Amino acid sequence: MGKSNFCSLISFNKTTGQTSRLVPTVCDYLVWYAKDIGQLKYRPILLRKEFGGIGSVEYTNVELPDGTIRRIEDDEIENPSRLPQGARVFATGDITADGWSEGGSADIRLPNKMTLKCGPNLHWKVSSKGILRLFEKHRLLPREGHRIYKRYYDDFPYIPLSNVWTDVRGEPGKSYVVQTSSTVVSRCLLMTTDPGDLVFDPTCGSGTTAYCAERSARRWITCDSSRVAVNVARKRLLSAVYDHYATRNGTVASGIKLESATRVTMSSLAYDREPEKVDLVDQPVIDKSAVRVTGPIEVMSLGRYSIEDWKGYVVRESGVGEAAKLENYIEVICRLYRKDAAIQGATGLVHAVAENEKHKIAISVGPLSGRVTAKQINDAVQDALASGILEVHVLGWAFEANVGEVKSQLEKRGKVKVELIMIRPDTLAEGLKATQPEMLFSPLALPDIEVAVDKNGKEKHLRVILNGVALFDRKRRTTEYKAADSGYVSAWYLDEDYDGDCFVDCQMFFDFKKTPNIKAALKAEVDPEEYTLQLTSQRFPVRGYNRIAVKVVDVYGNESTVVRDIT
Ligand SMILES: C[S@@+](CC[C@H](N)C(=O)[O-])C[C@H]1O[C@@H](n2cnc3c(N)ncnc32)[C@H](O)[C@@H]1O
Structure with a gap:
């Protein structure tokens, strides 16, 4: 990078001018740097002169x-x-x-x-x-x-697109608050890459870069620190329908056929040469006999939020710097949860103790940027039992998939009661102001599933039926179960043989809401049933781990996973 690799500062219109006492702000800026300007690809986008x-x-x-x-x-x-x-x-x-x-x-x-x-x-x-x-x-x-x-x-009659883009608008019909205009992202891709090139966007959001890359036959990789973003992007990609472009000789690698324009120049006239043909990189030739959908994609997440898990969990060391910050984080969360929480000085997994009318409650707080693991729950319960406390509340921003199982095993063993509590994602963003605890914390609720077993001699086959999803009602600040067919399930995934670590999508079910317009594009009839959310999985055999997992994504992009042992 460095200033010698500066390419351009592009300004583009956004839909709404930010209201301000002074001049309204109506544009955003795109700062373009190359890693090495000497190796930069640049394919000018040509606009028709007006x-x-x-x-x-x-x-x-x-x-x-x-x-x-x-x-x-x-x-x-x-x-x-x-x-x-x-x-x-x-x-x-x-x-x-x-x-x-x-x-x-x-x-x-x-x-x-x-x-x-x-x-x-x-x-x-x-x-x-x-x-x-x-x-x-x-x-x-x-x-x-x-x-x-x-x-x-x-x-x-064309002119290269300049660095002032007044012809773009904010994205209509956004599925993500900060969704970027796809025209802006597409222009970036078209100016700097060719079909088949690999594009990387480290801030996926709703997946605009992936969507534009897919549409223009570029390969892509994207990532995001938010699961909500990944789920929104996944759904966007999996329900997208794109024009089919004519290729030069049948493969994308051979190039996409582009509309072109002829350019008569002083030298073509002076040397009696044919006018030059210029590709219009933003105008692929559309083959109306077919449409495309997104190619195969892989969604990966850090199976174990590796770093946090490796560090252990939230065990305090009193001190200065990072340790002091951690202590403060635990205190703040505990106090938000229960005003009366008595912060525990000792290291260990019981971070605070609160009093109920009849008994004490041990509170354990999960890591700020990781999941509550089964180990944290186990250790917190052991620490609580050692102090004679029989109720443990584990608060977390995210939970490992098998925590439901761990909770019921601990409770089955006797005496102890375990509550798993989700901390609302924007709790810290709100500056930790004193809000009613019931607004910030809600019991972790797992998807409601049923496993139907079909035994035929030695062969055992299963079907999973999704009955409901737990939804956090933002207005009433409560978690409620909604029936699976109530329109709140955006997608659900089934791992037919869950290894306890890495969730593998074996079956996927989507609620497309809108039927893609394949009928008009292909003049083919598609049964609308194909696009309605299926609530019963395909039949599948029981395999090695004797365990299944179901992940449900609600319409707000939140996901929850339930694990079930097959006995
Ligand atoms: C402005 S949005 C991107 C919007 C996107 N271009 C679209 O059209 O939807 C920025 C995204 O970056 C993500 N993000 C922020 N910091 C990140 C980080 N350090 N690593 C990965 N993603 C990050 C946020 O979660 C958010 O989804």
């Missing part, structure tokens, strides 16, 4: 069919239909360039007896023969000077 608008300012002359040349009138610019029939609008161009050269700067005598003089420190842009050809082709104005080349408006 007569009287972009790219046409210099076209101030008009040539009539009888050869008369005059300035273009203002009302002809405003309304080009006022131009006389057969009139050609043109700009003038210089036929010389800087630098004297022995063979390229000599006087040229034209057939009309005029002599063109190059002048000191200049040379002709094309050879003297070329200049004569331009004269024969009526491309030179019959006057002295160097700005005598006639560049007609229609020689190339």
Whole structure:
């Protein structure tokens, strides 16, 4: 990077101007740096010139069919239909360039007896023969000077996209609050990559980069620290339908066929060459006989939030710096949960103790950027039991998939009661102001599933039925079960043989909400049933781990996972 690799600062319109006492802010900026500007790919996007608008300012002359040349009138610019029939609008161009050269700067005598003089420190842009050809082709104005080349408006009615994009708007129908305009992202991809190239966006959000890359036949990788974003992006990609582009010889690697424009230039005329063909990189040739969907994708997450798990969990060391911050975090969360929480000084997994009417409750807080693990729950319970406390509340931002199982095993063993409590994701973002605890914490609720067993001799097959999903009602601040067919389930996934660590999507079910418009595109009938959310899985055999996992993503992008042993 570094300033020598600066490429451009692009400003683009956003939909709403931020209200301010002063000048409204109506644009965002795209700061473009290359890793190595010497190796940068740049494919200009060409916009059609608009007569009287972009790219046409210099076209101030008009040539009539009888050869008369005059300035273009203002009302002809405003309304080009006022131009006389057969009139050609043109700009003038210089036929010389800087630098004297022995063979390229000599006087040229034209057939009309005029002599063109190059002048000191200049040379002709094309050879003297070329200049004569331009004269024969009526491309030179019959006057002295160097700005005598006639560049007609229609020689190339395009202009490269500049760094001011006033023709874009914020994304309509956003599925993510900070969703970027797909026109902006597409332009970045088209200007700097070719089909088949690999694009990386470390801040996936709703997956605009992946969506645009998929649409333009680029490969992509993206990531996000938020699961909500990953779920929104996954759904967006899996329910997208794209135009099918014609390829040069049947494979994407051979390139996408692009619409092209011809460019007549001074040198193509001077050397009698065919006008150059210029690709319009943002205009692929669409093959209407097919549509495309997103190709196979893999969604991966750190199976164990590796770093946090490795560090252990939230065990305090009193001290300064990081340790003091950690202590403060635990205190704040515990106090938000129970005002009366007595913070425990000792290291261990019981971070605070609160009093109920009848008994004590041990509180254990999960890591700030990781999941509550089965080990944390186990250890917190052991620590609590050692102090004679029989109720343990484990608070976390996220939980390992098998925590439901761990809780019931601990409770089955006797005496102890374990509550798993979700901390609302924006709790810290709100500056930890004193809010009602029931607004910030809700019991961890797992998806409600049923496993139907179908035994045929030795063979055991299963089907999983999704009955419901637990949803946090933001208005009422409570967690409620909603029936699986109530429209709150966005997608659910089944791991038919869960190894306890890595969730593998064996079966996936989506609620597309809107049926993709395949009928119009392919003139084919698709049963709407194909797009409704299936609540019963396909039949599958029991395998090695004797355990299944079901992950449900609700319409807000929150996911919860339930694990079930098959006995
Ligand atoms: C402005 S949004 C991106 C929007 C996206 N271009 C779209 O069209 O939806 C930024 C995203 O970056 C994610 N993010 C922020 N910090 C991150 C980090 N350190 N690593 C990965 N993702 C991060 C946020 O969760 C958020 O989803």
